[in-house]
Amino acid sequence: RKHLSDALDYSLEPLPSGSPPARSPEAPEHTPTMMQKWDDPDDSPEGIAPEDGPSRFCLGRSCAESQIILARMLLITPLLYAGWYLFAAVISASFEDLPLSGTVPFKHERFVTGDGASEANARLAFDYRVGRGSGPDEYRPLTAWLSMVLTNALLAPWLIFLCAHDSRRAVDYSSSLQSLHVILVTGxxxxxxxxxxWWLTMTGCWLWQSQVATLLLSRCGSGRSGCTRRLDWGPRGAGPSLPVGIATEHVSRRVFNASLVP
Incomplete structure (x- = not known):
């Protein structure tokens, strides 16, 4: 209480014109923390020069946020393809025990048929006459198309719902999933x-899963499990650390610099 009273009394003393505000004799020197790095000298308060080091921003986002998105993408991608293989196995088993290939999520040429296919199947891979009198291989285009649609329409929105903590991020996660799939297919x-x-199906799946995930997050986002919320906000009862730290540093500078300007 004595230190605070001395600092406030010291702030009422007039300062010479053009001189910077003096520090209290008993006030500790303020040193910038790891959270305080200014890329522009004009933005650094109290004349603190910007520190050298890596940028805190990656592709327009903070590096910490980008790392969190990357970690969650690495978590849900195996689950997405596991569900993809499960849907393909069930559909293949229902079509005269069609053998399941290990590259079924990636073989884009299976959306069109090869030699010996019926005319209807050559025009549209999911036509109702697919498989009539041509053997089990006639069902491969339908299997590839149905597994892609069911995976992206039923499973992908829920995976995005579990990872994204904001409905505005649903499109980002959906776009990342589809972009990663195109890269894997190409490689x-x-x-x-x-x-x-293939392109029309993938575009439709992207639009569907992004909108459904946005709806789920906007309507049911508050009802997610406590584990998912703790991943977003830290331990139970704790809020975001960065705004709190900045606010604390700002208040301490106001007191110890003897400035009463809000």
Whole structure:
């Protein structure tokens, strides 16, 4: 209480014109913390020069936020493809025990049929006449299409719902999933998909999963488990650390610099 009273009394003394505000004799020197790095000298308060070091921003976002998004993407991507294989196995088993291939999520050429396919199947991979009298292989385009649609329409929105903590981030996660899938398809199959059926299906899945995930987060986001909320906000009862730290430093500078300007 004595130190605070001395600091407030010291702040009422007039200062010479053009001189910077003096510090209290008993006030500790303020040193910038790790949270205080200014890239522009004009933005640094009290004349503190910007520190050298890596930037805190990655592609327009803070590095910590980008790392969190990357970690969550690495978590949900295996779950997405595990569900993809599960849907493909169930559909293949229902179509005359069609053998399941290990590259079924990535073989984009299966959306169009090869030699011996019926005319209807060549026009549209999911036509109702697919498989009539042509053997089990006639069902491969339908299996590939259905597994892609069911995975992205039923499973992907819930995975995004569990990872994203804001409905405005649903489109970001959906776009990241689809972009990663295109990269994997191109790398595994050694070529960019060139058939319109695959691209139209993927675009429709992206629009669907992003909108459904946005709806889930806006309507049911507050009802998620406490474990998911703690991943977003830290331990139970704790808020975001960065705004609190900045507010604390700001208040301490106001007191010890003897400035009463809000």
């Amino acid at each position: 595994i199959m050694d070529g960019l998909p060139d058939n319109s059926c």
